Amino acid sequence: MKHEEHEGGSSVLSDSPLARELADLAARRRIFTATPPPLPVFTRIFTVANQKGGVGKTTTSINMSAALAEFGRKVLLIDFDPQGALSAGLGINAHDALTIYDLMLDRTLDPHTAIQHTSNPNLDVIPANIELSAAEMKLVNEIAREQILARILKQVSAEYDAIIVDCQPSLGLLTVNALTAAHGVMIPLATEYFALRGVAILEDIIGKVKEGLNPALQLDGILPTMVDSRTLHSREVLERLKEAFGEKLFKTVIHRTVKFPDATVAQAPITEFAPTSDAAEVYRSVAKELVARGCVA
Secondary structure (H helix, E strand, O other): OOOOEOHHHOEHHHHOHHHHHHHHHHHHOHHHHOOOOOOOOOOEEEEEOOOOOOOOHHHHHHHHHHHHHHOOOOEEEEEEOOOOHHHHHOOOOOOOOOOHHHHHHOOOOOHHHHOEEOOOOOEEEEOOOHHHHHHHHHOOOOOOHHHHHHHHHHOOHHHOOEEEEEEOOOOOHHHHHHHHHOOEEEEEEEOOHHHHHHHHHHHHHHHHHHHHOOOOOEEEEEEEEOEOOOOHHHHHHHHHHHHHHHHHEOOOOOEOOOHHHHHHHOOOOHHHHOOOOHHHHHHHHHHHHHHHOOOOO
16 A cells, blocks of 8 residues: 655555544543552552554563563463463463463452463463353343452452453453453454444543542553564554653553464463563563553552
């Protein structure tokens, strides 16, 4: 697709649907830029969410958590996606184990019994499997069903520096539970036009949760993923994101690479599978940004 140039060198894309979409996001980002509440002195819980699949959400959850663990932070990962990709990506068999679904349905269970350890002593996981897909139906009549995950995490939070919830690619009850339990939200966002369209919808959900269930909820940042600097489209989307989100956009960007699928097959974080690779270094950089932003102590 050609991008004709206007006078002064600006791209026709400046008057495209993409530009209008981003202009709308910039106008609506007031819930993201409001003065955030003071960070809690206890464990920071944040959700990795995007209702569009295939944007690197689970890859980010795994590798960012592993990098934080490598830096000495004690991290608990919550697999909150019925696909169980996070559990599988860390080599955890969730089929015969207690899962987050069991904890949500049975209040008498101790969450500690569902925690599984990984090869990194600072990184633990509560797994998920396909049974989690039945949660919305099973919990439809449950009192305070939006706060079930918050109740579970409260019982283990004192033992961790950070708890990271990897959401499913949808905006149902599970995602609302994750947002209600969290202090912050990270949104991995592929630098593609169609990936941008869902951000406004997610923004609305965050706003509603903030108003009705969790006033302390804030946006921790937008992480550009699947960046391909060789294409004009990817570069222009990245520039528009900078204009729309300003300081909320992570300085670190995640480029496309075969290293991430290879690490998934090996069932290990990139920091273990290819510790000296550029792919591992970028997630270490993301972890450092989280600490610098105050998202993790």
